[in-house]
Amino acid sequence: MDLNTTERNEIGIAADSLAAAPAAKKVFVKTYGCQMNVYDSQRMTDALAADGYVATDMVDDADLVLLNTCHIREKAAEKVYSELGRIRDMKAERAGTGRELLIGVAGCVAQAEGAEIIRRAPAVDLVIGPQTYHRLPDVLARVRGGEKIVETDYAVEDKFEHLPQPKRAEVARRGVTAFLTVQEGCDKFCTFCVVPYTRGSEVSRPVAQIVAEAERLAEAGVREVTLLGQNVNAWHGEGEKGEEWGLGRLLFRLAEIPGLARLRYTTSHPRDMDDELIAAHRDLPALMPYLHLPVQSGPDRILKAMNRRHTARDYLALIDRIRAARGDIAMSGDFIVGFPGETEADFEATMQLVREVDYASAFSFKYSPRPGTPGAEMPDHVPEAVKDDRLQRLQALLLKQQQDFGASLVGRTIGTLIEKPGRQAGQKVGRSPWLQPVIVDEKAGEIGDIIEVRITRTGYNSLFAELA
Ligand code: SAH
Ligand code: SF4
Ligand code: F3S
Numbered sequence: 236m237d238l239n240t241t242e243r244n245e246i247g248i249a250a251d252s253l254a255a256a257p258a259a260k261k262v263f264v265k266t267y268g269c270q271m272n273v274y275d276s277q278r279m280t281d282a283l284a285a286d287g288y289v290a291t292d293m294v295d296d297a298d299l300v301l302l303n304t305c306h307i308r309e310k311a312a313e314k315v316y317s318e319l320g321r322i323r324d325m326k327a328e329r330a331g332t333g334r335e336l337l338i339g340v341a342g343c344v345a346q347a348e349g350a351e352i353i354r355r356a357p358a359v360d361l362v363i364g365p366q367t368y369h370r371l372p373d374v375l376a377r378v379r380g381g382e383k384i385v386e387t388d389y390a391v392e393d394k395f396e397h398l399p400q401p402k403r404a405e406v407a408r409r410g411v412t413a414f415l416t417v418q419e420g421c422d423k424f425c426t427f428c429v430v431p432y433t434r435g436s437e438v439s440r441p442v443a444q445i446v447a448e449a450e451r452l453a454e455a456g457v458r459e460v461t462l463l464g465q466n467v468n469a470w471h472g473e474g475e476k477g478e479e480w481g482l483g484r485l486l487f488r489l490a491e492i493p494g495l496a497r498l499r500y501t502t503s504h505p506r507d508m509d510d511e512l513i514a515a516h517r518d519l520p521a522l523m524p525y526l527h528l529p530v531q532s533g534p535d536r537i538l539k540a541m542n543r544r545h546t547a548r549d550y551l552a553l554i555d556r557i558r559a560a561r562g563d564i565a566m567s568g569d570f571i572v573g574f575p576g577e578t579e580a581d582f583e584a585t586m587q588l589v590r591e592v593d594y595a596s597a598f599s600f601k602y603s604p605r606p607g608t609p610g611a612e613m614p615d616h617v618p619e620a621v622k623d624d625r626l627q628r629l630q631a632l633l634l635k636q637q638q639d640f641g642a643s644l645v646g647r648t649i650g651t652l653i654e655k656p657g658r659q660a661g662q663k664v665g666r667s668p669w670l671q672p673v674i675v676d677e678k679a680g681e682i683g684d685i686i687e688v689r690i691t692r693t694g695y696n697s698l699f700a701e702l703a
Contacts (some may be wrong), residue, residue, distance in 0.1 A: 257373050258285040263297035270303025270501065271463050272342055274414040275454050276303045276374035279341065279368050281401045286372040295325070299337045299375070304344035306329075306429050306481075308603035312344050316356060323358035337378060339363060343433035344658075347607075349387045365419075365434060389435050395444060406455035411683045413457045415484070417445050418464030423504060425531070425601060426542045426609040427571060430465050437465075438550030442472045442480060442488070448686055449589065458683055459497035459523075459652055459666070460489065467500045468507040490521040491673070496685055497652060501527045502569075505545050505553055517560035523668045524561050525595070528554070529569035533585035537574055540613065547588055554592060565595030565640065565669040572629055573602040573622030575613035582625050589632055594670055595640040597633045601626050641671065641693040648703040649673075651688045653680045672697040 261602055262283050266276045279301065280290050291297055301323050305311040319338070326336045339361040340352050346364035353359050360378045362370060364387035371632055372491040374384050393418075401693045404496045406413070420526065421428075422436045480488075486498055498521050506575060515522050528550075532538055535546045557564055570589075572582065589597075601622040604611035644667075651665035651673045658664075663682070673688060680686040688700035 256283055259289045260287055260298045261291040261296055261302060262299040263291050263294045263451045264303060265294075265303045266303045266320070267311060268303075268307065268342065270414055270461070271419070271465070272303050272305060274416050274463055275342070275368060275415075276301075277369060277401065278398050279303070281372050281405070282368060283375075284401075284405070286400045287373065291502060294322070298335065299339065301341055304340060304342035305574065306343035306347045306433050306605070308600065310603070312347075315340065315344050319356040319359065321451045324354065326358050327383070337361070337375070339369070341365070342428065346387050350385045353378075353383055353385065360513075362387065364388075365690070369394040369517050387689040388405060392512060395440055395455070400448070400451055402452075402583060403455045406452055406457065410684040411457055411652065412453045412459040412461070414461050414463050415445065415448055415452065416440070416463045417500075418467050418470040420466040422469075423479065424468065424507075425541060426540065426613070427531075427574060427605065429605045429608060432607060434465055437469055439470045439472050439516040442474060442485065443465075444489060445472075445485065446492070447592065449492055449495065453494035454491050455545055456494070456683055458685065459499070462486075462489075462494060462498070462500040464500075465502065466504050466507060468503040468509075468512055481509055481511050483509065483513075483515040486515045486519060486522055490519055490578060495521065495525055497521055499523050499525065499670065503545075504529050505530065505550050507525075507559070513557055513560050513631060516557060516631070517562060521669075524564040525567065525669045526557065526564055527558075527569075530588065530592075531569060531571050532574060533588035534577075534581040537577055537581050540576060541571075541574060541610070547584070551588070553692075566591070566592055567596045568594055568598075570597060570599040570629060571602050572625040573617035577602075577615065577617055577625075578614040582629075586632060589629070589636070593634050593640075594633060596637050599626060599629050599633060638693070639700060640669075645692060646690065648687055648689050649700075650685050651675065651700065653682050653684050653686065655682060667698060675701070 264276045264280055266272050294300060301339055302315055302318060304315045322338055329336045337360045341358055341363045342365060344448060345362045350659050354361050360383055361374055365391045366684045367386045370386060374386055377384055418439050420437045421431045422437045424431050452460060470482045472480045476549055489495060489498055500626060530550050531541055531543060533547050539544060554566060649667055651667060653663050653665045655664050657674060663677045665675055667673050674697055675688055687703040690698050690700050690703045692699045
């Protein structure tokens with residue numbers, strides 16, 4: 236997921252093939268936040284490639300710097316302003332050299348703060364929200380004409396219809412795993428969360444568009460696709476004969492595409508796990524036995540205040556059904572500690588839920604009050620030191636569970652998708668069904684192969700294996 240690393244290769248290719256051509260304009264894209272932003276950065280890079288830009292991983296070399304931002308927690312949003320400070324200084328140094336530097340802010344901070352960004356950081360030339368990325372070349376043309384542009388309306392047209400697809404070589408360069416957004420936006424309005432305001436209401440992409448994009452990925456050598464959505468399991472569409480499809484049915488369709496060996500989806504809401512999707516975990520070998528199903532908190536009082544619309548018991552019962560369908564499924568989740576009003580007893584209920592579920596991996600955060608969300612207005616905010624303490628205790632428990640899960644795999648034979656050369660000479664890195672990096676001898680297989688390996692030992696966050 237390190238966008239900057241992958242873009243390094245592109246320069247090599249571009250430099251060779253463009254030896255005699257005039258120097259192309261260069262764009263440096265920096266991505267913050269979730270996987271959807273990673274996907275969006277690729278699609279923006281594709282749109283800019285059609286407009287004559289090549290990507291660079293060296294900010295000093297760029298004619299356009301694009302920050303694809305995240306608004307989920309205060310820290311995430313503030314990082315953007317410190318980065319803008321540095322880029323503003325670069326822009327000032329450029330003045331008088333004849334080479335201009337344009338600065339753009341995209342993503343969820345762009346959508347949430349709009350023109351405020353240019354007021355706070357006047358060096359910024361354009362602000363563009365996630366629903367208007369297809370207009371990026373147009374917006375840039377106007378910026379070059381001397382305007383400052385804030386483009387944060389929700390577009391009436393479907394951006395995916397207008398965003399260019401990457402070239403085959405570009406898909407291949409990005410690797411054998413890929414993201415594919417199938418659903419965007421959220422109607423759930425959890426009281427802590429900005430996403431419904433930054434990504435808008437839930438929209439599902441049509442079946443034909445998704446299938447066509449997945450086929451292109453597979454043709455270029457992609458073996459594993461992760462379907463993305465803020466509420467990916469709320470995806471719904473009309474099937475090829477006009478019938479109503481849910482995510483489960485879509486997964487079955489995508490599994491028919493030659494070459495696509497592995498499917499995943501993220502992130503799901505417990506309320507939208509329907510029977511068909513659970514059945515897909517039972518019946519579809521290509522669907523990997525790993526599920527990110529955030530619960531956020533354990534006590535029902537806090538779940539209610541968060542407007543999660545499920546109880547802890549609902550969540551545990553759901554996991555029982557999923558595990559009955561697929562015994563080796565590994566659970567993952569997200570947690571927030573220190574939501575307003577959370578007591579020590581509430582926190583203990585969260586720890587108890589974690590013990591009951593036994594997660595293979597999880598992400599946990601201190602509650603961060605976000606402007607405009609109901610949570611920020613609630614009484615009884617929890618002191619920072621208490622949040623710190625609870626986060627530490629929760630993370631210690633989650634880390635223990637993650638390491639125990641890794642250790643439980645030692646001696647077992649598992650399928651591994653070889654993804655890239657290892658950091659050390661003589662090694663390659665693959666990916667387990669449960670998303671762990673698997674280190675193997677470089678002769679074990681070629682990139683893109685799915686091989687059977689025996690796990691010999693665990694690292695901090697990875698597995699070591701030999702050909703079975
Ligand atoms: N659509 C996803 C969540 C996306 S945000 C879902 O429904 O699960 C990713 C995670 O960030 C959330 O699951 C939550 O744990 C965390 N998060 C969201 N808002 C937060 C806030 N205000 N403070 C701290 N963590 C937050
Ligand atoms: Fe945010 Fe809740 Fe929607 Fe997830 S379901 S994106 S946490 S509002
Ligand atoms: Fe952040 Fe927006 Fe994703 S707020 S987590 S980049 S949807």
